[in-house]
Amino acid sequence: MGASAHASTDKYTQFVSRGLGKDLAKKLGLPQPAILRRYEPTAALLTGPVLVEGSSHGAEELAAKLLGWGLDVRRHATPKEKLGAIIIVLDELAHPDELSAPVRSVGASLRDLLPSGRIVTISRPAVDGLEPAVAAARHGVDGIVRSVAKELRAGATANGILLGGGVEPASASAMAALRFFLSGRSAFVDGQFLTAGTPGTLDAVDWERPLAGTVAVVTGAARGIGAAIARTLARDGAQVVAVDVPAAGDHLAAVANEIHGTALQLDITAVDAGQRILDLGFSRYGRLDIVVHNAGITRDKLLANMDAARWDSVIAVNIASQLRMNAAFLADGRFAKGPRIVSVASTSGIAGNRGQSNYAASKAGVIGMVHATAPLLAPSGGAINAVAPGFIETEMTAKIPFATREVARRLNSLSQGGRPEDVAEAIAFFASEAAAGINGNVLRVCGQNLVGQ
Amino acid sequence: MTASNEQSPALTPRTIRPAVVVGGNRIPFSRAGGAYAKASNQDMLTAALDGLVARFGLADELIGEVAAGAVLKHSRDFNLTREAVLGSALAPQTPAYDLQQACATGLETVIGLANKIKLGQIDSAIAGGVDSASDAPIAVSEGLREILLDLNRAKTIGQKLSILARIRPKDLAPDAPSTGEPRTGLSMGEHQALTTAQWKISREAQDKLALASHQNLAAAYGRGFFDDLMTPYRGLAKDSNLRADTSLEKLASLAPVFGKRLGAEATMTAGNSTPLTDGASTVLLASEEWAAAHDLPMLANVIDGEAAAVDFVHGKDGLLMAPVFAVPRLLARNGLTLGDFDFFEIHEAFAGTVLSTLAAWEDEEFGRARLGLDGAFGSIDRSKLNVNGSSLAAGHPFAATGGRLVATLAKMLHEKGSTNDRPARGLISVCAAGGQGVVAILEGR
Numbered sequence: 028m029g030a031s032a033h034a035s036t037d038k039y040t041q042f043v044s045r046g047l048g049k050d051l052a053k054k055l056g057l058p059q060p061a062i063l064r065r066y067e068p069t070a071a072l073l074t075g076p077v078l079v080e081g082s083s084h085g086a087e088e089l090a091a092k093l094l095g096w097g098l099d100v101r102r103h104a105t106p107k108e109k110l111g112a113i114i115i116v117l118d119e120l121a122h123p124d125e126l127s128a129p130v131r132s133v134g135a136s137l138r139d140l141l142p143s144g145r146i147v148t149i150s151r152p153a154v155d156g157l158e159p160a161v162a163a164a165r166h167g168v169d170g171i172v173r174s175v176a177k178e179l180r181a182g183a184t185a186n187g188i189l190l191g192g193g194v195e196p197a198s199a200s201a202m203a204a205l206r207f208f209l210s211g212r213s214a215f216v217d218g219q220f221l222t223a224g225t226p227g228t229l230d231a232v233d234w235e236r237p238l239a240g241t242v243a244v245v246t247g248a249a250r251g252i253g254a255a256i257a258r259t260l261a262r263d264g265a266q267v268v269a270v271d272v273p274a275a276g277d278h279l280a281a282v283a284n285e286i287h288g289t290a291l292q293l294d295i296t297a298v299d300a301g302q303r304i305l306d307l308g309f310s311r312y313g314r315l316d317i318v319v320h321n322a323g324i325t326r327d328k329l330l331a332n333m334d335a336a337r338w339d340s341v342i343a344v345n346i347a348s349q350l351r352m353n354a355a356f357l358a359d360g361r362f363a364k365g366p367r368i369v370s371v372a373s374t375s376g377i378a379g380n381r382g383q384s385n386y387a388a389s390k391a392g393v394i395g396m397v398h399a400t401a402p403l404l405a406p407s408g409g410a411i412n413a414v415a416p417g418f419i420e421t422e423m424t425a426k427i428p429f430a431t432r433e434v435a436r437r438l439n440s441l442s443q444g445g446r447p448e449d450v451a452e453a454i455a456f457f458a459s460e461a462a463a464g465i466n467g468n469v470l471r472v473c474g475q476n477l478v479g480q
Numbered sequence: 481m482t483a484s485n486e487q488s489p490a491l492t493p494r495t496i497r498p499a500v501v502v503g504g505n506r507i508p509f510s511r512a513g514g515a516y517a518k519a520s521n522q523d524m525l526t527a528a529l530d531g532l533v534a535r536f537g538l539a540d541e542l543i544g545e546v547a548a549g550a551v552l553k554h555s556r557d558f559n560l561t562r563e564a565v566l567g568s569a570l571a572p573q574t575p576a577y578d579l580q581q582a583c584a585t586g587l588e589t590v591i592g593l594a595n596k597i598k599l600g601q602i603d604s605a606i607a608g609g610v611d612s613a614s615d616a617p618i619a620v621s622e623g624l625r626e627i628l629l630d631l632n633r634a635k636t637i638g639q640k641l642s643i644l645a646r647i648r649p650k651d652l653a654p655d656a657p658s659t660g661e662p663r664t665g666l667s668m669g670e671h672q673a674l675t676t677a678q679w680k681i682s683r684e685a686q687d688k689l690a691l692a693s694h695q696n697l698a699a700a701y702g703r704g705f706f707d708d709l710m711t712p713y714r715g716l717a718k719d720s721n722l723r724a725d726t727s728l729e730k731l732a733s734l735a736p737v738f739g740k741r742l743g744a745e746a747t748m749t750a751g752n753s754t755p756l757t758d759g760a761s762t763v764l765l766a767s768e769e770w771a772a773a774h775d776l777p778m779l780a781n782v783i784d785g786e787a788a789a790v791d792f793v794h795g796k797d798g799l800l801m802a803p804v805f806a807v808p809r810l811l812a813r814n815g816l817t818l819g820d821f822d823f824f825e826i827h828e829a830f831a832g833t834v835l836s837t838l839a840a841w842e843d844e845e846f847g848r849a850r851l852g853l854d855g856a857f858g859s860i861d862r863s864k865l866n867v868n869g870s871s872l873a874a875g876h877p878f879a880a881t882g883g884r885l886v887a888t889l890a891k892m893l894h895e896k897g898s899t900n901d902r903p904a905r906g907l908i909s910v911c912a913a914g915g916q917g918v919v920a921i922l923e924g925r
Contacts, residue, residue, distance in 0.1 A: 269534075273704070273706075273707045273710070273712070273717065274712055274717045275712070276531065276710070276711040276712045276717075277527070277531070277711055277712045277713055279534065279711075280530050280531045280533075280534035280535075280711050281530070281534075283534040283537070283539070284530055284533055284534050284539040284569035285539075285569075286539075287537070287539040287540060288534075288537060288539075289534065289535070289536070289537035290531075290534035290535055290711075292535075292707045292708060292711070293707070294704075297704075310775060310777070311537065311775050311776070312775065313775070
């Protein structure tokens with residue numbers, strides 16, 4: 028990976044990653060972004076042993092499952108032994124007092140975590156109706172993960188899994204989420220939680236080509252994040268229909284041909300866009316399993332200066348089109364067997380952004396849509412989730428003035444911008460069979476951006 | 481191979497099967513010197529192929545054969561189509577050949593490849609054409625060429641120096657290509673001006689046809705008709721020659737450019753003549769079995785084609801009037817009349833060409849004397865003519881026009897479906913330099 032990783036990492040990151048630059052950055056206290064460990068289908072899941080902290084029955088079962096994945100599992104830390112990951116199983120928490128022992132024990136091992144190592148907590152959500160002490164203990168995990176993520180160095184991340192009702196640490200949906208967090212797929216995901224719901228089974232999962240045999244549609248696939256999503260889904264085995272507006276057709280054709288897919292020049296705001304996507308998927312490939320709503324536009328202006336054209340076009344492309352297409356998909360009986368929909372939201376839709384009231388409305392709208400659509404898809408084994416990218420290095424963000432861009436890309440725990448592939452990996456995970464039962468989540472891919480949650 | 485004593489049974493002749501149009505792709509056409517000024521024929525043809533491959537998910541697919549051509553060709557383009565295939569996303573094992581029949585090149589590739597499919601020689605094919613009037617070849621003068629060839633054969637420095645000393649200033653002037661007819665020295669426009677005057681086609685009728693072409697093409701863009709027929713290229717997403725806001729007044733204000741020395745009033749302007757254009761087009765053809773096996777659409781069948789040529793050198797017929805003879809022969813062979821068609825795609829080299837063609841067909845005397853009929857060949861319903869615009873609006877990159885016409889017509893026929901208990905039917909007519917013309921029939925499905 029070495030050379031290519033350097034080639035596409037920003038110049039500052041390259042400078043401080045070795046030699047004189049590294050020493051200089053250390054002495055001056057400058058940010059020291061690490062070169063992140065990113066997913067490759069044939070690479071090992073982790074670079075070192077995994078320590079499973081926790082004494083519950085769930086922890087025992089989980090450790091056994093990890094052995095089945097061929098991992099080098101430790102139930103107790105060995106002094107000075109370097110670790111690829113630490114998993115903290117806290118599924119039986121009843122009081123904040125119970126946090127002390129396991130969390131401090133992990134703290135003693137933190138210095139042994141390898142570069143791009145992983146901390147993953149497994150706990151239960153602080154839902155309504157709990158005993159106050161139980162809720163306090165469960166929600167305490169939230170603070171731990173988000174703080175530890177900010178303490179970690181060298182590309183290491185901390186994330187958490189929340190177990191839904193009836194889900195155990197070793198249940199399929201929790202294990203799928205765990206594998207995502209351990210792997211290089213989650214390189215730019217930091218300080219985040221995934222909720223694992225209704226468990227399925229991982230028995231038949233092909234981890235190297237998890238999307239083999241599926242047909243996926245990606246909107247906005249001509250460039251940037253959309254092109255990366257199309258490439259990543261194809262790498263994972265999906266047959267991809269790449270969609271973009273007719274005016275972007277040349278870039279779209281290049282992406283489609285590169286991944287042996289099909290290009291569909293289509294304005295997604297057209298009334299019949301959903302039907303045309305269905306028609307192409309079913310006539311050309313006989314099926315449609317995955318829809319990725321990535322297409323989006325920005326028309327930034329302070330609200331005081333916002334005109335109707337700017338506001339309306341952003342709403343039309345970014346959210347109204349998704350609602351209309353989803354209605355067409357859900358009304359079509361052929362799409363009903365465990366469909367996966369993944370929408371691209373934005374950190375602007377979570378934290379807001381000056382000059383983006385229209386964009387934030389559309390992206391927050393996507394999050395609302397995901398929450399409301401999830402229960403509609405659950406009965407058929409389908410799922411809808413959203414990914415909210417933070418600062419991603421694309422052609423679009425390359426146009427931001429240098430100083431602003433430089434600040435924006437450092438304002439997160441990993442001190443760097445993400446890559447389009449980082450967003451794509453999260454989407455490919457949500458689209459995979461293994462992620463069955465992971466429904467209604469909004470996952471930030473932002474390196475734990477300092478704004479918002 | 482081992483010799484066998486037994487006599488092998490006689491080969492059964494293969495039956496003819498349908499050849500279908502699956503779809504097409506072209507790049508937007510650009511007026512010469514515009515967006516594609518720096519693009520070569522190979523660049524543009526490759527781009528048109530790649531867009532077609534993407535539309536139908538054919539990356540790394542082995543196609544039976546690809547045929548295309550260009551009218552203005554560099555010597556380096558000797559294997560243009562094969563080179564474009566090698567540079568495209570198609571499987572490198574896909575064979576290809578170049579064809580050239582002036583402006584009929586594109587349509588002739590469709591007919592030739594469709595015939596191979598009908599005979600079972602191939603199951604899939606891509607027909608196409610490309611032309612760049614911007615990146616045109618410029619040759620050295622004949623005098624300089626002779627000297628350079630002699631120089632190449634010279635052995636000693638002394639010989640080389642004495643050969644070089646033969647170069648005169650006039651030898652250094654390059655030979656640029658022209659659209660002049662080699663045997664008459666007249667440009668295509670001047671030839672058409674003779675025909676236009678002969679058939680007494682008025683300036684107003686020509687301008688009206690040009691206006692309809694722009695309006696129809698603009699309307700087709702407006703309803704997204706080209707969304708699955710075109711892939712943008714080099715920043716262009718629409719034909720750059722299209723003037724959606726033109727009017728009869730604007731067209732009437734243009735000064736005549738051809739036929740100014742004919743005595744009669746000159747009627748042909750830059751507005752009712754096609755401009756020099758750059759562009760490329762492709763059409764995917766297949767057998768029904770191949771299309772079905774690849775789950776691809778079938779828009780139309782390629783029914784039949786016919787070529788004709790006229791003796792324009794001795795002034796017997798106009799340079800661009802060969803289709804006038806080709807169409808009656810083609811229709812007679814298929815038992816059809818002009819009334820049996822739902823769409824007519826008559827290439828608008830000049831508005832005068834289309835109108836002279838229609839006038840000849842409507843002329844009693846011409847029908848009897850020249851076409852050997854009982855009277856006039858017939859007239860066509862003008863509401864069926866070039867309904868999505870044609871070359872006057874889109875432009876005319878010579879060899880690329882045939883592919884544009886076939887893909888456009890096939891889609892129109894497919895949309896229309898069947899009519900009067902028969903499949904929708906369309907006629908294509910393309911005139912060409914050298915007094916040639918190629919015409920074809922498509923039926924929708």
